[in-house]
Amino acid sequence: MAVTDAGPATEVAKRPSRLFKNLASKIAAVPMVLVALVIFVGCTIWTIYHSFTRSRLLPAPEKWVGLDNYERLWGENRWLISIENLAIYGFCSLTLSLTIGFVLAALLDRKIRFENTIRTIILYPFALSFVVTGLAWQWILNPQLGLQNVVRSWGWESFAFDPLNNAEIVIFGILIAGIWQGSGFVMVLLLAGMRGIDEDIWKASRVEGIPAWKTYIFIVIPMMRPVFVTAIVIIASGIIKVYDLVVAQTSGGPGIASEVPAKYVIEKMFFSQNLGLGFAASTMMLLSVLVVLIPWAYLEFGGKKNG
Template identity: 45%
Template sequence: MPQTVPRRVSGTDWLRDALPKLVLSPSLAVVLVFVYGFILFTFVLSFTDSRILPSFGWVGLENYQKLFGLRAWGIAIDNLLIFGSLYIVICCVVGLGLAIFLDQKIRAEGFIRTIYLYPMALSFIVTGTAWKWFLDPGIGLQAVVRSWGWEGFAFEWIKDPKMAIYTIVIAAVWQTSGFVMAMFLAGLRGIDTEVMKAAQIDGASTFALYRRIIIPQLRPAFMSAFVVLAHMAIKSYDLVIALTGGGPGTATEVPATFMYSYTFTRNQMGIGAASAVIMLMSIAAIMVPFIYSELRERK
């Protein structure tokens, strides 16, 4: 039988194989240290008596017990539930509506799609600042409408503790709905047109076509949109700070602003770290099942 001669690896071949690893290794090291390393460090701090500076006096679950006994944390969780649920639902409804509108092969589709997507190119700080000016009763919408002669017009949600959280929903939906539209539009363009033509031949109305055939096939897009929006809602900080600063009072306090204030303002680093761990676990509870289902479908 002919014997196989082992291939000799030259220095050039070794360098070609090792070069991608050498190029990526600094980035990998930075990610390991400054992302996962600090996540682990925060997890450790949540079990210590850290206050102004990190300390390693072990207190077990005491910080978590204190955290869930704080009224401010309860308010932050309630606000997150209100904001997150409205944000996800409205973004999905608006995004789906815009995607269906653009899927009708209208003129200037590219231009209109760009307009819808443009808010996503702005930072949440810019969005929050712009909407703060727009909603300010003294210089924004209320002042402009009253200058037109409608003296009785009032829109002071941003100053009302009961309504301020909804101004954050408005600003967040304005910025993100175009991105969700792009996800649904990609899903719509991936649906087999032969199935839709067959349903139309069978006499299906447009409403029935979307309800029974098209929208059910957008399940992956809905799942992706839910994961992205839920993750953005949980870690929302800059939009809240720029728009309301967490106020009036604590009316728009969310877990992210709570974590920052208790860590850097109230000098309760242990409690702040505990709130950060709870936020991380919430995001993981959303991301892990989604990733698992995606990997399972691929297999």
Template identity: 45%
Template sequence: MNTRASVQPRAGHLFAPNSASRVRRNGAYWLQAWLPKLVLAPSVAAALFFVYGFMLWTFVLSLTNSRMLPSYEFVGFAQYARLLSNDRWLVASTNLVIFGALFIAICLAIGIVLAILLDQRIRHEGAIRTIYLYPMALSFIVTGVAWKWILNPGLGIQQVVRDWGWESFTFDWLVNPDMAVYTLVIAGVWQASGFVMALFLAGLRAVDDSIIKAAQLDGASLPRIYWRVVLPCLRPVLFSAVMILAHIAIKSFDLVVALTGGGPGYASDLPATFMYDFSFSRSQIGMGAASAMMMLAGVLAIIVPYLYSELRSRDRG
């Protein structure tokens, strides 16, 4: 009787190992579930504070009468009313429409054509692709300074052509108030069209070759195949390119400062240069904040419909 009692293990000894393993499993599960969140928490907190927090603060300043320093004397939407009645803001907004429309359209046209040409597996494709894409590696400051030399009437294209014998040749867009904004288009297209080319070339290489071969068997010509078959398959690439180019156009600042300085006068001003000048040079922080919120509204007007269309297409799919 005593021997049997001594051999039989106690209940605590039976369940202790299982309880310990269960605790270890729960601890490992908790660590696996929460460790990524703990690692990302500082970055998320910093983004919420330095991005969205400052956006909210800018909106608050746009409702105040702030000048050289922030002031929390709220005036409602008076700064927006002043902004919309400001002639320079109207010029900057008009320039943004002209610059943005031409910049996006020409970059898309050149980028698509270059991508289609490179998609033909031409010789030295890698070198040509690098040459087309190289301008995107430069900053807009470098691009602006380079094109300022090229378009300068005293030492650029106009002077070179006149030295060749065409004394009446004129290309003074850089100093012409009616044409200065188009110099921004030239420099911007030169830099960004290679990037659009790379986007569409990657999309073209992802298209199934069997679709093209089937269209060729049906007797379709190569231009018709690209126009009716291949390019419709690249709608996501097109939307992405438009969104990126529109974002570049809206926030263009360094290109304007380096190339035209917003001049002659403020003929080539864009909202970004207007915001900087009124916020820091003219000490009108309230109006500068209002112009910044108008630029944010322009970006949202592009992004929100795109995201809405993408979400609807996914739901339907």
């Protein structure tokens, strides 16, 4: 480095204490740290603890019952149907909204006219609350008001499309609404990711004569991995939480055919006055998320240290 001409060096500068380095930002981080610790970690532990008690309307930490709540939960038909619905809804919603979102993004990425307008229209459903979406689709799928009626009025008298009143397929009726709401957002996310890809990559693949669909599948999608991870995390958290859509569209019906775990938890906690069972169900939801998340996080972040 340059030789300084600042007189004879008198004293060696002391290294300042690490504790006070960036003090302002440390202070600013305190509320967030507290929220994370108390609300996320603390309340989770509190919930898990109380799921082992016979809490009814109020938490009753002293009435320890062990695994009773869990036994009851897994013996209950309604919970099993909820889990099954969530699995169907989750799998279909994840694959379909990613596929549809990606296809829409790829179409918009082809430098078309009115891109901004189309993007806004497709993103609009995302601005609606699930309750509004659910109600709108309840009307659209209602045989007397909606799609079935319209098609019949065109002359196809035998047309029947009534998913919300058919216990076998009701979850797919909810799925349609969920995808309608969610794929616009996926599209915008993926479109942003596509725009981040170097124009020269496309030129190179054109010079090499690689068709556009192959370029997307073998080159662009692998390059968009981080964006896909973000999209999947956001979609997946939406899937686990799905509640208001069901309430607005079917209220869990017909019968209990369209129940979902989040609805089960809310109802046990606030309507049936069975906190212990509700907590047990929500603990099971947390567990199922962790079962997916931990191996993924291990692959994603654990591998980095080694290579």
